[in-house]
Amino acid sequence: MPDLEERLDAIYENILDYEAKQVAELVKSEVEAGTDLQIILDDALIAAMDEVGDLFSEGVLFVPEMLMAANAMKAGMEILRPLLTDSDIPSAGKVVIGTVHRDIHDIGKNLVGMMLEGGGFEVIDLGVNVAPDEFVEAAAKHSPDIIGMSALLTTTMPNMPKTIDALHKANFEGKIIIGGAPVTLEFAETIGSDAYAPDASAAVVLARGMLTNG
Amino acid sequence: MVSDMRRSRRERKIGDKANKSPQTQPVKGSSFSLPPTLGAPGFAFLDNTRIDQLRERTFSLLEEHGVFIDHEEAVKTLKKAGARISNDGKRIHFPRFLVEQVIEDTPKSVTLCGKTEEWDHALPDPEGRFIMRTGTGAHGFIDGETGNYRKLKMTDVATIAAVGNHLDQIGFISHPFVNGVPERTSDIHGFAELVTLTPKHVWIQPYETENVEYLMRICALAAGGESALRKRPIASCIATSFTPLELKQMDVEAIIQASSYGLAIHACSLPTAGGTAPITMPGTVVLAAAEILSMLIVTQIVGSGTAVIATPLIFALDMRTGRSLQSSIEVMQGVSMSLQLMKQGFGLLTHTYGSGSDTPDVDSQSNAERSLLGQLVALSGADILGGVGQLECATVFSPVQAIIDNEIGQMLQSFLRTPDMDDESFAWDLLKEIPQGGNFLANQHTLKHCRATLDPQVFLRQARDTYEAENRRNVQEHARDIFRSILKKDPLANLPDEATIREIKKVVKAGDAKILD
Incomplete structure (x- = not known):
């Protein structure tokens, strides 16, 4: 042997x-x-x-x-x-993900979820078309380190700041990452998110960095 | 515990990947062959056997897997027409006889009308030419003057209209995504602005089911009334599948309403190879074809006689980052195959990106990618080349890039003009009599034809001294000059009058009130 x-x-x-x-x-x-x-x-x-x-x-x-x-x-x-x-059981951290309200395009979000899991994160996927109050409920239920939300459509991007506002009002203390084809760093900075991931691989690096560096 | 074995394993892994770079892979024979019909310029990337294989797989996918359709009334109508409904009532299987019958019944030509006949475009073009379309859906804008990126705003619609109006290759204009207005009705705001600023054909791209009605009402007002619109449809409408193999309620509704006004439908599939579609292009091409044909069937069953333009917009996922790409070489191969399948395999009118790039700026990569893409698409026989001015995978519009694209379009059109083969084109008399040391510069034949060559306004042909004397002004600077001159031009004639514009604004207001409430 x-x-x-x-x-x-x-x-x-x-x-x-x-x-x-x-x-x-x-x-x-x-x-x-x-x-x-x-x-x-x-x-x-x-x-x-x-x-x-x-x-x-x-x-x-x-x-x-x-x-x-x-x-x-x-x-x-x-x-x-x-x-x-x-x-x-090791975990790099717990992440809740979903596409924002009225956005049903989930390929990018799914990719991020799979890559986070591959990176050792525990991922709770809320699916598509997730309303702000559903993100808030998930934050209360799972106490994630990070909430990640994506939007493919320019028309649904405004639901990101709405969700972030709702999370802040609910005193969510974790980090918030946003992403999606039309999302830009400038947009991310103006709506109060903690970080912007231009692609799925960047999301994993960002998530690791956030939880390592605080 | 890191063993030597693991260290060597790591080196092997890196070595394996380096050795697997696509550049080192041998090419498995050539797929190029003579076009099946002589006369039309172009190339046939696929031979007839391969086209038949794609056709058969498309029929099989439609019959065996079917398409999910989220529209109760349409599903009922399709059932009556012979479609088979799955037990859960959502997946629609299309038997081959139905698909073939619908393809046969679909009009094979259409005229995209402008506000006056001067701007009409018959498809297919009698001379085998294509028309170009401005990029759609962009939410970012590269300022024509400064070259800086910013969000696209309402005043930019006027810029896009002005550029589109004055570029000769642009057959019709799309509305972008406008920031600074309510997001849910941004399509209504953008379309309302655009349709009052151009006499050219425009396209409607609804963002929400309930917006469709308002877009149609605006279109009817701009056309001079509903009956005028039916007589001369000044717009066409895009319907997009939700890949893989699903039609959303909004897009079915857009088909129904647009058909009722006689507006042509751009039946659009947007598969992303490696993401929402197979990574191998034949699978992606078949998926796109099945989605397009399902929209064709819906269109013909609910709006018999409505023209449908097959619009495969193929994307691919970047395997390194997961980003979507519109101009990778694999995409270009997929687009070429799709166009051939749609045109030769099913006999349909075709529309796809014939321009556009994955780079964020008007740079060398952009012009290389769009030139390559444009050639392949034009030579594949597309009737409409979309994506003029678009960058960063169709999310950004640049008017300066649009001007460069127009010139690339002119080059492609010139190339597609197959020369006559006669004594005149051989210059036979001259050739027979040319003396030793002679030339062809100053003779009647050269004089007669010298202005038939393309005279570029953007691309450089200067000697170095001139180039240096002009401070190394490049293609972009030349295009920017044209951009500035276009902005100084008077608006074109035959635009909607003040009273019509007031009515259109009322509809926009009503749309906001109803939809945003």
Whole structure:
């Protein structure tokens, strides 16, 4: 039987090869072999996703490759999750996302959600056409670190400041990120958001930076 | 724990990606072939076998998967016409016989009317030319004078109208997204302003279901009444599918109402390859075709005889960032395929972006991308080349870019004019008699034809000394000169009179009151 380092490398390798099924099987074998769960988590799954994150930031990996690696990592996590306590499960932070009221275009929002999950964030997706009071309710219910909202249409952009106002009135203390094709930095600055992500990959970097730097 | 294996793995991964760059991939044979019909200039990117494959897949997708349609009345009408409704009542399956019948019944020509006949454009153009359209939906504006970016405001509509009015390639003008007015009725405000400022054909792009009625009322007023509008539709209307394979209530409503006035429908699909559509272009092309044909069917079933212009606007997701692109080379390939499928495969009129760029400014990339795109689209036989002046993936308009685009359009039109092959074009008599050391400069034949060559007003042909003496003024500066001269010109004739403008303003006010209430 290969030594532990080689076996953890194999999990790591399979995540980088996007082999979800293999990752699940290898993690299951490792659990059955009695390996410390925290070592599997830290030295194989999280280490692989850190590497994926770095490769993505450097432009080596493309969006679908990053997402597929995240899916492979999640397959391993599904084996570990029932065996770990909540405090053992790492999270880069909790993010609530949705498209603003009257906007039903969700591809960008979905992409951001998948990439945040791939980046280790817990994501609560409120879906499309989310009214300001629904964002407020979700903020109260989930206490997210960040709320992210998107708009594809120029006609629905004005629902961003309305939502931000509602969140501020409800004393939401987390950060707010906005994005979407017609959104600009200037717009983001004028409506009281904390940050603007020009694309999905920037959203992940921003979210990490916000929670690291406060 | 970072093993040597992982370090070498990382290097391999980077190496793998570098080795997989598209530039190093071998080309698998050429798809280029002779056009199936001689006479019309252009190229056929796909051969007939491939077009047939796309056609068959499109029919299959419409019949087997179907399209979600969010409009109860339209669904009932479609059912009566032979469409099959899924058990949940929302997905409509279109049997092949119905699709083929509708394609056959759809008018294959239309005249996009201006306010007077002088501005009419018959499609397809009898001489095989295309017309161009200004970019639509832009919310940003590159100021023509300063070159600075800002939000597009109401006064910019007048600038767009002035530029569109005076550029010879612009067949019709679109309304942009206007900031500074209520967002929900911005389309009504923008259209109301535009339609009073141009005698050219205009297009209607509704933002909300309830706005459609007001846009039609304004259009009727500008045309001189409802019957005048039906007789000479001065506008056409875009209906857009919600990719993948869905038609929203607003767009079905736009089709119904526009059809009732006889306005041509630009049946538009906006798939994003890798996002809302397959990343591989044949899949995206088939998806777009199915969506366009579903709108064609709705149009013909609810408004029989209404002209439909197939409008595939293909986008792709940038795999590195997730941003939408309108001018990547894959998009250009997809557009070429879509146009060929729509035109040769289904015999429909076609409209797509023939200009536009993904860069935010009027720069080298912009002019390279739009020149390449324009060539492919024009040579693919599109009837309408849209996107004039648009930048940053159709979200920004630049009047200076529009002027450059117009000149690119002139070049493309000149190129598409297939030369005659006769004694005159061979200059046969001259060729036979040319002496040693002779030239063709000063003779009657050259004199006769010298003004038939395109004389660019924007593109430079200066010697270096002149270029330096003029402080290295470039294409943009030349275009800006033309922009300034256009703004000084008098408005064109045959615009709506003061009384009509007052009536239009009343409709805008009524729309605000009803919709914003």
